[in-house]
Each structure stands twice: as C-alpha cells, then as structure tokens.
Amino acid sequence: MKIMRTPRSLDLEITSRCNLRCQYCSHFTSEGDVEDDLPLAEWLAFFEELKRCAVIDVCLQGGEPFFREDFKELLQGVVRNRMRFSILTNGTLITDEMASFLASTGRCNAVQVSIDGSVPFTHDAFRGEGNFRRALNGLRCLLRHGLSATVRVTIHRKNVLDLEAVAKFLLEEVGLPSFSTNAASHFGLCRKNSEQVQLTVEERSLAMETLLKLSRKYPCRIEAQAGPLAEATGWIEMEQARCQDKDQLPNRGYLTACGGVMSKMAIRADGIMIPCAQLPHMELGRINRDDLGEVWRKNSEFNRLRDRVKIPLTAFDYCRTCDYANYCTGNCPALAHTMSHDAWCPSPEGCLKRFLEAGGWLPRSNMSSNK
Amino acid sequence: MADKTKPIANAELILREEFDDWAVLFDPDSGNGFGLSPTSVFVWKLLDGRHTEEDIVEELRRNFDDVPEDAEGHIREFVQDLVSRGFAGYEIKAL
Numbered sequence: 227m228k229i230m231r232t233p234r235s236l237d238l239e240i241t242s243r244c245n246l247r248c249q250y251c252s253h254f255t256s257e258g259d260v261e262d263d264l265p266l267a268e269w270l271a272f273f274e275e276l277k278r279c280a281v282i283d284v285c286l287q288g289g290e291p292f293f294r295e296d297f298k299e300l301l302q303g304v305v306r307n308r309m310r311f312s313i314l315t316n317g318t319l320i321t322d323e324m325a326s327f328l329a330s331t332g333r334c335n336a337v338q339v340s341i342d343g344s345v346p347f348t349h350d351a352f353r354g355e356g357n358f359r360r361a362l363n364g365l366r367c368l369l370r371h372g373l374s375a376t377v378r379v380t381i382h383r384k385n386v387l388d389l390e391a392v393a394k395f396l397l398e399e400v401g402l403p404s405f406s407t408n409a410a411s412h413f414g415l416c417r418k419n420s421e422q423v424q425l426t427v428e429e430r431s432l433a434m435e436t437l438l439k440l441s442r443k444y445p446c447r448i449e450a451q452a453g454p455l456a457e458a459t460g461w462i463e464m465e466q467a468r469c470q471d472k473d474q475l476p477n478r479g480y481l482t483a484c485g486g487v488m489s490k491m492a493i494r495a496d497g498i499m500i501p502c503a504q505l506p507h508m509e510l511g512r513i514n515r516d517d518l519g520e521v522w523r524k525n526s527e528f529n530r531l532r533d534r535v536k537i538p539l540t541a542f543d544y545c546r547t548c549d550y551a552n553y554c555t556g557n558c559p560a561l562a563h564t565m566s567h568d569a570w571c572p573s574p575e576g577c578l579k580r581f582l583e584a585g586g587w588l589p590r591s592n593m594s595s596n597k
Numbered sequence: 598m599a600d601k602t603k604p605i606a607n608a609e610l611i612l613r614e615e616f617d618d619w620a621v622l623f624d625p626d627s628g629n630g631f632g633l634s635p636t637s638v639f640v641w642k643l644l645d646g647r648h649t650e651e652d653i654v655e656e657l658r659r660n661f662d663d664v665p666e667d668a669e670g671h672i673r674e675f676v677q678d679l680v681s682r683g684f685a686g687y688e689i690k691a692l
Contacts, residue, residue, distance in 0.1 A: 230615045280613040282623050282630075308611055308625045332626060 227532060232279035232519045235490040237503045240269065240300060241289040242495035246316055248340075249352040250382060250423045252413035253289060258506030259414070260496040263289075264513075266296045268497060270303040272513045277307035279518055283335060285312045287503065289495060292319035298327060305331050312336045314378075318357055320364030322371075329371040336374040338406075339365045342382070344391035351384035352410075352423060365400070377405040381453055382423045386433050393440045397447055404446070407437065409453035412564050412575060413504060425454070427586040434458035435589040452558065461578045461588055464553040474552040481534040481572065483555035488532065491522065501531055504560030505569065534559060534570055542571060548579045604676050604685045606644035614638065622684065636661065640672060646688050650676060 241263045242253070253259055276284070284304060291297060291313050304311050310333045317339035328334050341361050343349035349358035368375035377396055379385070385392065396405045409430075410416050410423045425433060433454035441448050441455065450456040467475050484502075491510075492503045499510040499521055510528055511521040521528070539545040539556055548554070556562070557576030563569040574580055611623040618635035633641060639660065643653045654669045665671070679685035 228616050232613075234613070234615075280611050280623075282611065282613065282621075282625075308609065310625050310628055335628065 227529075229523055229529075229532070230489065231523070233281060233489060233491050233522050235283050235285065236276065236281060237285045237287060237490065237492035238269075239288055239493060239495045239503060240264075240286050240291055240297075241294045243293050244288060244290040244316070245293055245319060246290065246354055246357060248316070248354075248415070249419045250380065250410035250414075250416035252411065252416065252504065254415045255418065256414040256506055258494050258500075258503065260494055260498075263294070263495050264497045266299055266303075268514055269300055272493075272497075273303045273307040273309070275514075275518055276309060281309060283310040283312065285314065287314040290316055290319065292324065297324075301328075301331065305333050309333070310335050312338065314338050314340075315364070316340050316353070316357070317361035317364030320367050322367045325364075325367040325371040325373060328368070329373055334373055336376050337368050338376045338378050339368070340380060341365065341377045341396070341405075342380050342392075343385050343388055344395035345388070348385040348388045348392075352382060352419075362400075369400075375402070377402060379405060379407045380410055381407055381425065381433055382410040383425060383429060386425060386429045389433065389436045390440065393444060393448065397444055404449060406449040406451070407453050407455050408450060409433070411452070411561060413560070417564070427581065427584045430454055430457075430581070431587045431589075438589050457576065457581075458589055460555075461581075464550050464578055465588055467553045468549050472553070478555055479539055479552040481537045481539070481556040481559070481570070483557045483573075483576075484559055487528065491528075501528055502560055504558075505531075505563060507563075508569075531559065531569065537570065539572060544577075544579075545572060550578050554578070601687050602649045603646050603687065604644045604650075604680065605646040605688055606641055606679075607684050607686065610684055612638070612641060624684075637675065640675060644676070644679070644685050 239258060242260050243263065247254065292315055294300060301311065312335040315337060328337065339361055341349060342353065343358060346358040349361070350356065365375055365377065379392055381389070396402050409425060412420065416423055434457060437448065437455040438458050448455065463475070487501050492500050493513055494500055494506055497513045499513060499516065500506050500508055501510065508527060510525045539551045539554055545551045556572035558573050559569040561573035561575050562571050565574050609626070611625065612620055613623055614620040618638060620633045620638045621630045622633050622641070623630045639657065640653055643656060650669065650672050653672055657668060658664045676685060
C-alpha cells in the first residue's frame with residue numbers, strides 16, 4: 227500500500243477544556259479528555275515541523291478552541307508556518323473582534339459552528355440555556371467578516387422533529403449556502419446519556435425521511451458524512467444493489483469505510499499523536515519527541531489500521547450471511563471501537579441489517595423497487 | 598534591476614511531494630494547489646537563483662533519459678508560466 231511521505235492535514239485538539247458540557251459531547255470522558263493542555267511553545271515548535279513536512283492545513287478543535295487564552299498566538303504560528311486552517315467550535319466565544327482577527331489572517335478555510343435547532347429550546351436542550359443565542363451571535367460575527375462559516379447540526383431526540391424548521395432557519399433566514407448534519411453517536415458523554423440523546427430506530431427512520439425530503443427541497447445544500455442523511459443515501463444504494471442482484475458495489479465488501487488515515491492524522495491536547503480524534507486511545511507517538519513523518523509512515527498500529535481495507539466482511543460471523551455484505555463498508559472504525567472495543571471489525575451502529583431487524587425502515591419514496 | 602536569467606521559486610509556496618516523485622505545489626494564501634510531474638518537481642528544485650534555464654536543461658539531461666531536443670523551449674515556457682502566476686520570480690539587484 228502506498229503511503230504519502232507525510233500527512234496532508236492534521237486535526238489538532240489544541241485544548242481539552244470547554245466552556246460547555248453538551249450532553250453528547252464526543253470529547254469529554256473519552257481517552258482524549260486529558261488533564262493538561264500543551265503549552266503554546268510546544269505547539270509552536272510542532273508547527274515548524276509541520277512546515278518542514280509540507281502539511282497543507284490543520285483543523286483546530288478541542289474541547290473548545292476559543293477557550294485557549296493564547297489562541298491568537300497559536301493561530302499566528304499556523305500562518306507563519308505557511309498553513310491554512312479550519313476551526314470546529316460551539317460558537318459561543320466568538321466575538322466581532324475575534325472574527326475580524328480570523329479574517330485578517332487570509333488563511334481560514336472554514337469555521338464550523340454547532341447549531342442544533344431553529345429555536346433556543348431544541349439547541350439548548352442538551353447544550354445549556356442561552357447557548358443558542360450565543361452560538362448564533364458567533365456565527366453572525368463570522369458571516370459579517372466574510373469568513374466561510376459552516377454549521378453542523380447534530381441530530382438527537384429533542385430536535386428530530388425540528389429538522390424542517392432548522393433547514394428553513396439556516397438556509398433562508400440566516401442565509402447560509404449549506405449546512406451539514408450528523409447524529410449524536412456513541413462517543414464520550416453520549417455513551418452515558420445515550421437513552422435521552424440518541425435517536426430510537428423509529429426516530430432514525432423518520433429523520434432519514436425528513437432529511438431526504440429537505441435535500442430535494444434544497445438541492446446540494448444539506449450535507450452529511452455520518453448520521454441519518456448519510457445512512458439514508460448509503461443504505462438506499464445498498465438496497466437497490468440487492469434488488470438488482472448486483473455482485474458487488476465498487477470498493478465495498480471489505481472494511482473500507484474511512485479513508486482518513488491515508489491523508490490525515492490527529493494530535494491530542496497533551497501532544498500524543500493519534501490516527502483520528504475519535505480514536506484517542508490509539509497512541510502512536512508524541513509531538514516534539516517522535517518524528518512525525520516516521521510515525522506517519524512506519525508506526526505498525528497505524529499501518530494495521532490502514533490495512534483494515536483488506537479485511538473482507540465475510541470474515542465476521544454476523545456479516546457472513548448478510549444480503550448486504552457485498553455492498554457494505556463496515557462503517558466507521560472509531561464507532562466499531564467505541565461499541566465493541568475493536569476497530570478492526572464492522573460498526574454495529576452503521577449496520578443496515580441490524581437497523582432493519584430492529585424495526586427500522588428505509589424511506590420508501592426513494593426506493594426504485596422492492597424485492 | 599532584475600537579473601532575468603536565473604529564476605527563483607516563490608518561498609511562500611509549499612512543495613508537497615506525495616507519491617512516486619509526483620508533487621503538489623500549494624499556495625497557502627489562495628488555497629490553490631497544482632499537480633507537478635516528476636520532471637517539473639526536478640525543475641522546481643533548481644529554481645534557486647543560481648541556475649539559468651540552460652543550466653536546468655543540462656541538469657535534466659544528466660539525470661533523465663530521453664530528454665527531447667526541444668526541452669529548452671518547454672523549460673522556458675514552464676518557467677514563464679510560473680513567473681506569470683507569481684510562483685517564481687527573479688532576484689532584484691540593488692543599484
């Protein structure tokens with residue numbers, strides 16, 4: 227397998243701290259929830275290594291990136307070392323002055339703000355009172371300064387009936403070109419609060435139907451790489467392949483779900499190198515001690531993760547008799563790990579067979595035929 | 598005054614060598630990336646203000662087989678394209 231000499235991008239958890247405690251936060255209580263943040267000097271030294279490695283961009287995340295008091299100095303280090311950046315944030319700490327600073331760098335790819343509702347009730351239900359208004363203020367500051375501001379809507383039990391209003395609010399009232407969706411998943415705090423937060427099978431089916439309808443109403447303006455919309459699209463394709471008796475879909479039938487490990491990796495807030503922010507237990511090395519390029523190319527665990535794509539789904543008992551095995555990717559390795567403590571197996575959460583067995587249904591208007 | 602015989606690569610750009618000597622030339626200010634073939638990468642690395650276009654062709658012939666007769670024209674065109682995009686320039690000597 228060919229591997230690039232160095233990663234193209236990195237996800238940097240620049241802090242483990244946050245001003246909020248959202249009930250489905252993937253960070254808190256995970257192995258990435260570390261005691262101490264790296265000091266500025268360590269990050270700045272690491273950015274010089276990223277420049278030598280010709281890394282193109284970094285995604286600053288946390289915790290809450292804007293919670294760092296030295297955020298501007300840190301960002302200046304990114305820019306000085308010829309990189310571009312994006313930021314994942316809850317939006318509540320963004321001021322007009324900070325947005326102006328971000329715009330002045332000329333290197334901002336995007337700032338993604340989490341907004342989960344069209345009204346305070348649905349957003350604040352799991353994020354805390356007053357945070358809808360604060361996040362929206364932050365988003366509007368970004369837009370005022372001409373930054374590429376995006377919104378991620380995390381779908382959960384309290385906003386699943388609000389999705390049409392969310393789309394109208396974000397696309398028509400706020401005027402965003404698009405937004406993306408996912409769902410509260412079995413990471414971090416969500417594991418503890420799963421019953422209150424995570425969609426039931428019925429709610430998941432309903433969310434898929436609603437999101438597909440909204441995608442037709444707002445073409446190319448609602449995106450998803452995970453959650454009900456992504457599942458609906460992927461599962462409908464699988465069901466159609468099954469109905470047409472196709473042998474296999476391209477690049478399916480093996481654990482091919484995530485290509486992230488081929489172009490990027492992540493750094494925990496304590497400087498530990500990990501393959502992905504959602505696989506924080508998998509420690510590969512430490513910044514400013516281990517050579518990034520060596521770890522990237524030679525770490526055996528990292529390469530074993532890349533080799534997941536060689537594992538056929540038929541190697542697993544549950545998949546062997548599944549009608550969808552040749553159309554399936556096995557889904558997110560991080561979800562596989564968090565649910566079954568093994569990243570080298572399919573994720574139960576993204577399994578169509580399990581979903582249907584539990585009483586879930588695919589949006590019928592999108593199916594060309596049933597068999 | 599600019600010495601227009603020895604081009605220099607713009608140091609603000611990133612040359613990302615990825616697979617099999619192919620590379621991406623990335624401009625962090627615009628966010629644009631351009632694919633470079635192994636030959637272009639070789640030429641890019643010689644844009645150091647010390648090599649003329651003739652020197653570069655000579656180096657190419659020393660390091661690659663089957664370099665075409667009209668290579669110098671291609672190199673000149675490539676360098677001029679880089680200069681017009683702001684990816685390369687010439688040293689300006691103090692008067």
